[in-house]
Amino acid sequence: MEVITAVASDLGDVIDDVNTLQVIPLKGAMTNEVFQINWPTKNDGDLRKVLVRLYGEGVDVFFDRDEEIRTFECISKHGQGPRLLARFTTGRVEEFIHARTLSASDLRDPEISSLIASKMREFHKLHMPGTKKAHIWQRMRKWVGEAKSLCSPKEIKNFGLDNLDEEISILEKELCEGYQEIGFCHNDLQYGNIMMDEETRSITIIDYEYASYNPIAYDLANHFCEMAADYHSDTPHVLDYSKYPELEERQRFIRTYLGSEGKKPSNAKVNQLVIAVEKYTLANHIFWGLWGLISSYVNKIDFDYKEYARQRFQQYRLTKPTLLDSPSIVTQNETVNGSLPLASCV
Known part of the structure; x- marks a missing residue:
């Protein structure tokens, strides 16, 4: 909640009540757990959407997480993927791609x-x-x-x-x-x-x-x-x-x-x-x-x-x-x- 609240603030929104959050699990991921998080914006009827990725347990054996984040940010700068909005110990928040x-x-x-x-x-x-x-x-x-x-x-x-x-x-x-x-x-x-x-x-x-x-x-x-x-x-x-x-x-x-x-x-x-x-x-x-x-x-x-x-x-x-x-x-x-x-x- 702390991370989501901070991300919302950066995007110009305010989350007053956790009950306003909509959490949608996204199926098909086999390394991490992925969720779409929605909340209402100041504009009535509009929803802000972000993607939250929770890192799978033990998967650091497959890749270096810090290196992966550097790759993520570099690809984003090339205009090839979503922006990184926030990081926390067990995951990160990404821009939600409207596609x-x-x-x-x-x-x-x-x-x-x-x-x-x-x-x-x-x-x-x-x-x-x-x-x-x-x-x-x-x-x-x-x-x-x-x-x-x-x-x-x-x-x-x-x-x-x-x-x-x-x-x-x-x-x-x-x-x-x-x-x-x-x-x-x-x-x-x-x-x-x-x-x-x-x-x-x-x-x-x-x-x-x-x-x-x-x-x-x-x-x-x-x-x-x-x-x-x-x-x-x-x-x-x-x-x-x-x-x-x-x-x-x-x-x-x-x-x-x-x-x-x-x-x-x-x-x-x-x-x-x-x-x-x-x-x-x-x-x-x-x-x-x-x-x-x-x-x-x-x-x-x-x-x-x-x-x-x-x-x-x-x-x-x-x-x-x-x-x-x-x-x-x-x-x-x-x-x-x-x-x-x-x-x-x-």
Whole structure:
């Protein structure tokens, strides 16, 4: 209340009675708890809206909170996201963006997908503090150690953690030989972190906790992998890889992404990035598999993190042989005998 009252005062409002506050929990967040807070302004009938983010317990293992705040403020100065209105020990208050959060189905809308592709290119070109190199490999190795320290010997064996350092090294060597444009990546581009103004059709990318410099192919792969998820369903942890975008859809997205700065990309360049993105889905599966496994021990949000992790590791092992052994463009959404999705060349 002290923080909200101070924020209200800064915005020219006065909160006399706590009962005038309207608190709306926002679903779909898996690292923090997020709330929309409304209160009446001096103008009759008008409501002031802010967003309050309560940090999840134990999630500091994933990122440095102070660094994330610096990223948040820097991105805000670039005009790319909400303003930071206040900080407190266990959370912060952000400007409420008057736009709607996208849904899982929105990612498949060709018009919206095109807008996202252009915004991603703009985001990747941001000049941010930090070393312009891939950060995913070091982060994953750190998380392997964290996961081993939390898991039982049986879980370490079941999830293949003993061999994961070697897997990551092999993957790093293989992927670093291909397309390696480095940009400032969001690294968690699920639909809940993308907002759209219905009137202007402008896209805003929010939540930068995992953001860092990385290969742009990794970030594009992350976005494609997120199309298998619906975090607002009755089973938000279940992934359906039959929803992974087909080759034509991926090519269209990447063509728009590369061409968003005005120069039409060649087919060769589009296909080069399509192939690199498919290979980087493997790094995504390990990254979020480890995230799910660690989260099952440190986060209290109602989400089956361990089952989510199992699916990511399983998809990694199913797709790895084809993705690493073939230079062809690969898809992840074909189904064998109507069961688990396997990779195949197209």
